[in-house]
Amino acid sequence: MIFSEGLNKNFKIYKKPPGFIQSLKSLFYREYQEKQAVDSFDIHIPKGKIVGLLGPNGAGKTTLMKMFTGIIIPSSGSLKVLGYTPSKRERVFRKKIALVMGHKSQLWWDLPAMDSFNLLKRYYEISNEDFKQRVDELSELLNVKHILNIHVRKLSLGERMKVELMSSLLHKPEVIFLDEPTIGLDLIAQKNIRDFLIQYHKKTGTTILITSHYMADIDALCSELILIINGSKRFDGSIKQFENLLGSEKIVNFSFSKPIEVKNGIWPQFKANWNHDKTQVELSIPEKQMREVSQKILSEYPVCDFNTDKMPIERVMKKLLENPELAGPYQ
Numbered sequence: 001m002i003f004s005e006g007l008n009k010n011f012k013i014y015k016k017p018p019g020f021i022q023s024l025k026s027l028f029y030r031e032y033q034e035k036q037a038v039d040s041f042d043i044h045i046p047k048g049k050i051v052g053l054l055g056p057n058g059a060g061k062t063t064l065m066k067m068f069t070g071i072i073i074p075s076s077g078s079l080k081v082l083g084y085t086p087s088k089r090e091r092v093f094r095k096k097i098a099l100v101m102g103h104k105s106q107l108w109w110d111l112p113a114m115d116s117f118n119l120l121k122r123y124y125e126i127s128n129e130d131f132k133q134r135v136d137e138l139s140e141l142l143n144v145k146h147i148l149n150i151h152v153r154k155l156s157l158g159e160r161m162k163v164e165l166m167s168s169l170l171h172k173p174e175v176i177f178l179d180e181p182t183i184g185l186d187l188i189a190q191k192n193i194r195d196f197l198i199q200y201h202k203k204t205g206t207t208i209l210i211t212s213h214y215m216a217d218i219d220a221l222c223s224e225l226i227l228i229i230n231g232s233k234r235f236d237g238s239i240k241q242f243e244n245l246l247g248s249e250k251i252v253n254f255s256f257s258k259p260i261e262v263k264n265g266i267w268p269q270f271k272a273n274w275n276h277d278k279t280q281v282e283l284s285i286p287e288k289q290m291r292e293v294s295q296k297i298l299s300e301y302p303v304c305d306f307n308t309d310k311m312p313i314e315r316v317m318k319k320l321l322e323n324p325e326l327a328g329p330y331q
Contacts, residue, residue, distance in 0.1 A: 001045055001046050001047045001049075001081070001082065001175065002043060002044070002045040002068065002080075002082075003045075003078075003080045004043045004077060004079040004080070005077060006076065006077035006078065007038055007041040007064075007067065007074055007079055008036065008038055008039060008040060008041070008075045008076045009036070009037045009038040009060075009067060009072070009075050010034050010035065011035045011037055012033075012034060012035075013034075014031075014032055017031075037060045037231050038060045038063055038067070038074075038231045039060075039230070039231040040232070041060075041064065041228075041233055042233065043233075045207065045209065046207075048205045048207055049224060050207075050210065050221050050222050050223055051208070051223075051224050051225060052212070052218040052226070053065075053209060053225070054211070054212075054225055054228070055229055056229065059228045059229055059230065059231065060230075060231040061179070061211045064228070065101075065211065067079060067086065067087075068081055068086055068177060068209070069081075069086055069097055069099045070086035070087050070089045070093070070094075082174060084096075095124055095173075096174045096175065097174070097175045097176075098168035098169060098176045099179070100165060100176070100177070102161070102180040102181050103179075105152070105160070105164060106164065106167060107152045107163060107164060107167055109151075109152050109153045110152075110153060111151065111152065112148065112149045112150055112151055112152070113144075113147070113148050113150075113152055113155075113163040113166070113167070116152070117135065120167055120171070124171035126170060131170070134169070134170050134172070138170070141200065142162045142165065144159065144162050144166065147163070148163070157184055157189070158188075158189030158192065158193075161185060162193070165193070169200070172204075174207065176206055176207070176208045176209070180211055180212055180213065181210065181217075182212060182214055182217055183212075183213070190214060190217070194217060194221060208221070215313045215314035215317060218313060219239070222239060223238065224237060224238050224239070225237075225242055227242070227320065229320075229321075229324045230324075234320075234324065242313065242316060243310055243316055248286065248287040248288075249286055249311050250284075250285055250287055250308055250311065251282060251283070251308065251309045251310070252309075253280065253282050253306060253307050254281050254283070254306045255279065255305040256280070256303060256304060257302040257304045258279065259277055259279055260278050260279070260281070260301060261278075262274060262281075266293065266296060266297065266300075267281070270283045270284060271283065271284040284311070
């Protein structure tokens with residue numbers, strides 16, 4: 001479905017010297033430096049998967065998305081999507097994919113969304129019958145029937161994102177590339193987009209590759225994820241494997257009926273996060289010590305409530321971004 005081997009992308013960046021004289025000289029002689037955005041990237045995503053592509057700003061995520069869709073050409077390496085070479089931009093290939101970028105719009109700002117849909121209908125050569133059916137299905141799933149004839153510039157950000165998604169799915173793409181689809185949206189709008197994507201995937205089995213800085217998107221949507229740091233792949237596996245990258249620690253939250261003295265006892269041994277009045281604490285405890293530590297706290301302190309949870313994916317991500325070497329070299 002999506003396959004790459006030894007994929008590289010280098011950009012030539014112009015080094016502009018300071019000062020007027022140096023700027024004049026640069027008209028005749030320019031100095032450039034090479035920046036490697038993607039470094040020997042291998043990927044294999046089978047049909048029907050929802051895969052998250054994670055990494056800090058500047059890691060190479062959007063560059064990868066643009067190579068996968070043929071917007072930019074790789075410097076070297078091999079890349080196939082649906083058996084096609086994306087950089088050739090064959091019409092039959094473009095009709096089988098969709099790219100949604102949260103910070104860019106493909107809809108005409110001063111036209112109603114429905115007018116843009118009709119233009120896309122002609123571009124993708126969708127029959128009248130199929131077009132009507134798709135518009136009805138998608139507008140119902142996204143709950144946007146009432147806004148299709150309103151100018152796009154008058155829609156809220158959440159509404160615009162919904163009609164952006166709808167426009168990208170009119171031609172029934174086999175692969176959907178989503179580059180930060182929930183960026184800038186409020187919590188309710190983010191959840192609405194996630195719920196739609198879950199329903200759409202269950203109904204169609206479409207392959208989806210998504211980048212997002214919101215870990216709630218990744219946790220809710222993805223079965224697998226890929227971590228990229230400085231253009232290199234550092235992890236490729238399941239969500240559970242990712243959560244266990246830092247070891248099998250569990251998060252335990254205790255609530256107490258009175259403030260606790262934190263300088264003594266068991267607390268200094270673990271990563272403890274206390275609330276302001278020392279009546280609640282969150283501990284990161286190795287799974288092997290869970291039973292022993294919990295029993296000790298329950299017997300020695302006035303616990304009124306407690307619960308356990310897995311290591312949140314955003315916390316694993318934060319630690320790996322702060323210390324990339326914790327991920328180790330990708331094997």
